[in-house]
Amino acid sequence: MVRFTLSLLWLSLPARHALRSLEDAIALRAELVQGKNVVIVGGGFIGCEVAATAVKLGCNVTVVHNAAHPMLRPLGSGLAEQMQLRHEAMGVTFKLKRTVTDLIGTDHVEGVRLDDESTLDCDVLIEAIGSHANVEWLSGNDIDRNDGVLVDSAMRVMTRDGHAVPNVFAIGDVARFANPIFDLEARRVEHWNIPTETAKRAASVIASYLNKSDSYPAILDEPFKPVPSFWSDQYENHLLAFGLLSLADKATLVAGDISGDCVFEYSRGDQLVGVCGIGMRSVVQSYRAKFI
Numbered sequence: 001m002v003r004f005t006l007s008l009l010w011l012s013l014p015a016r017h018a019l020r021s022l023e024d025a026i027a028l029r030a031e032l033v034q035g036k037n038v039v040i041v042g043g044g045f046i047g048c049e050v051a052a053t054a055v056k057l058g059c060n061v062t063v064v065h066n067a068a069h070p071m072l073r074p075l076g077s078g079l080a081e082q083m084q085l086r087h088e089a090m091g092v093t094f095k096l097k098r099t100v101t102d103l104i105g106t107d108h109v110e111g112v113r114l115d116d117e118s119t120l121d122c123d124v125l126i127e128a129i130g131s132h133a134n135v136e137w138l139s140g141n142d143i144d145r146n147d148g149v150l151v152d153s154a155m156r157v158m159t160r161d162g163h164a165v166p167n168v169f170a171i172g173d174v175a176r177f178a179n180p181i182f183d184l185e186a187r188r189v190e191h192w193n194i195p196t197e198t199a200k201r202a203a204s205v206i207a208s209y210l211n212k213s214d215s216y217p218a219i220l221d222e223p224f225k226p227v228p229s230f231w232s233d234q235y236e237n238h239l240l241a242f243g244l245l246s247l248a249d250k251a252t253l254v255a256g257d258i259s260g261d262c263v264f265e266y267s268r269g270d271q272l273v274g275v276c277g278i279g280m281r282s283v284v285q286s287y288r289a290k291f292i
């Protein structure tokens with residue numbers, strides 16, 4: 001995966017951070033010192049998790065996010081607004097429906113300018129604005145690499161005209177596959193359990209082929225229906241989810257209290273597409289069976 005960074009000048013200006021690798025985390029940790037002005041661009045899960053860590057370390061933290069609430073797309077407005085309130089109660093400031101248009105400073109970042117022309121003091125800038133699949137090196141053939149790599153239910157890489165490329169498999173964040181739990185649209189899912197599930201599926205297909213198993217054709221045709229899952233820890237708030245919450249057109253509080261531990265069901269029309277809770281793990285986990 002390739003991390004996105006802001007397309008601004010001074011790419012190498014010190015104190016600009018993104019977070020994907022252990023080295024990134026170690027470099028960032030060294031700068032999260034009490035009293036530092038930390039600006040985080042992007043209020044998704046990574047931006048919010050870093051905000052929680054930085055504010056606990058005594059930094060002055062501002063999150064610049066281009067939507068009405070942090071984590072709005074994955075969580076929906078009810079939980080997203082609630083998580084915003086919990087961050088604000090811990091001291092995080094949000095600049096919502098805003099983005100950064102320029103950096104201020106000569107040999108290091110001193111501030112950022114927002115699209116409303118206001119400025120923020122900034123000692124440490126963290127760019128948490130997403131990533132894209134690193135598939136450019138696959139150019140020069142007819143693999144369907146429109147957002148990651150298209151695979152069939154056996155994790156075999158597909159060409160643009162719908163044929164499986166012999167002996168080539170893709171798994172994890174880069175694999176775009178249809179999940180019949182939800183519908184037939186192929187999507188990439190950047191959750192921790194997908195690399196494991198897709199690897200297991202590819203391994204069973206490959207093993208069946210190598211063992212010249214009679215069941216190989218049937219294994220190829222088996223539907224692949226992993227239940228996506230993610231978690232996120234922000235302060236004492238432990239979020240756990242199953243399904244694809246972003247497909248929902250409605251989120252309904254089904255257990256607990258919105259200001260405490262709670263569980264939301266996410267549905268698209270009549271179809272349950274996800275569940276997410278703050279705390280109440282056993283309730284959330286009980287939903288997993290509903291997707292299998």
Ligand SMILES: Cc1cc2nc3c(=O)[nH]c(=O)nc-3n(C[C@H](O)[C@H](O)[C@H](O)COP(=O)(O)OP(=O)(O)OC[C@H]3O[C@@H](n4cnc5c(N)ncnc54)[C@H](O)[C@@H]3O)c2cc1C
Pocket residue numbers: 001019020021046134137171172173174189190191192193195229230231232233
């Ligand atoms: C900071 C951070 C926090 C996260 N937190 C959570 C979380 O709390 N919960 C959750 O569900 N998910 C989380 N995720 C997402 C989760 O980590 C990913 O879904 C998961 O790591 C994807 O695994 P992967 O093996 O597909 O890809 P990666 O872990 O990205 O591994 C891909 C590997 O391939 C290598 N590579 C890339 N291109 C090539 C190439 N051309 N040739 C050879 N090797 C190559 C890369 O260097 C890398 O080592 C987080 C991600 C990040 C960055």
